[in-house]
Amino acid sequence: MQADARLQVLIEADVGQGRCGVADADACLRLLDAISGCDRLAFAGLQAYQGGVQHERSHAARRDGAARAAERAAVFVLAIEHAGQACPIVTGGGTGSAEFDLHSGVYTEVQPGSYVFMDADYGSNDWSGALRFEHSLFIAAGVMSRARPGRVVVDAGLKSVAVDSGLPRVFGREGLVYLQANDEHGIVSVDAGTAAPELADMLMLVPGHCDPTLNLYDELIGFRDGVVEAVWPVAARGMSR
Ligand SMILES: Cc1ncc(COP(=O)(O)O)c(C=O)c1O
Secondary structure (H helix, E strand, C coil): CCCCCCEEEEEEECCCCCCCCECCHHHHHHHHHHHHCCCCEEEEEEEECCHHHHCCCCHHHHHHHHHHHHHHHHHHHHHHHHCCCCCCEEEECCCCCHHHHCCCCCCCEECCCHHHCCCHHHHCCCCCCCCCCCCCCCEEEEEEECCCCCEEEECCCCCCCCCCCCCCEECCCCCEEEEEECCCCEEEEECCCCCCCCCCCEEEEECCCCHHHHCCCCEEEEEECCEEEEEEECCCCCCCC
16 A cells, blocks of 8 residues: 555444444534544545344335435435535445335445345345345255154254354255254254155255355355356355454
8 A cells, every 4th residue: 555545434324223333413523523634534425234124024114214224324414514525425225225225315335245145034025126136045965864754964054054044944845944953963854745855965055144154165166057167265264253
């Protein structure tokens, strides 16, 4: 970096999540003042993400929550503009709210991420609106035991998949339900009338939560129509903070 570089910085505003960011316009303007007093910093705009809205199941609840977040973001923008500063970037929104954020007139960019993979938790949202995404992230789990009737055991448990947002779902196989995750084992029930998978069969699991699952893996295997087309290293592998 050049010694005379100026870093572009965003102020994070709390637009309803209660996690990080300045809570109100006064706190925002104090921070803006502090930034203006630093030669090497240039104010570039607002970071205004409301994660709590994203997983509201109903489309209407997400629409209303996204509108409240956008209104709060607009209050911060107005305060900054009244203080005589431009606010070139207003960034926020996620997979669950992007369809509303895009038309809010407040954000200059949206920041959805999970839509790329569409985990099982996101799959439970009501997607009756304008945007809809498909699952694309799967854990290939091998059947390692069928010792008991009505269930099989796969080699993907707590070390393979984050379960904070629910257990993984078995993709494309009716009658198979992932019931329980042990350290290295996953218990899958087999409904009456459903043929139990064979030993070494591979079940494709859709993780409940993609973000904390992905960094458990060294590589992503890209495949289409059953043919491997790419192997991508996971740069965030093992990064726990
Ligand atoms: C600050 C921030 N922006 C964007 C995202 C992406 O949101 P989503 O996973 O809903 O697409 C996240 C997700 O955790 C986030 O924390």
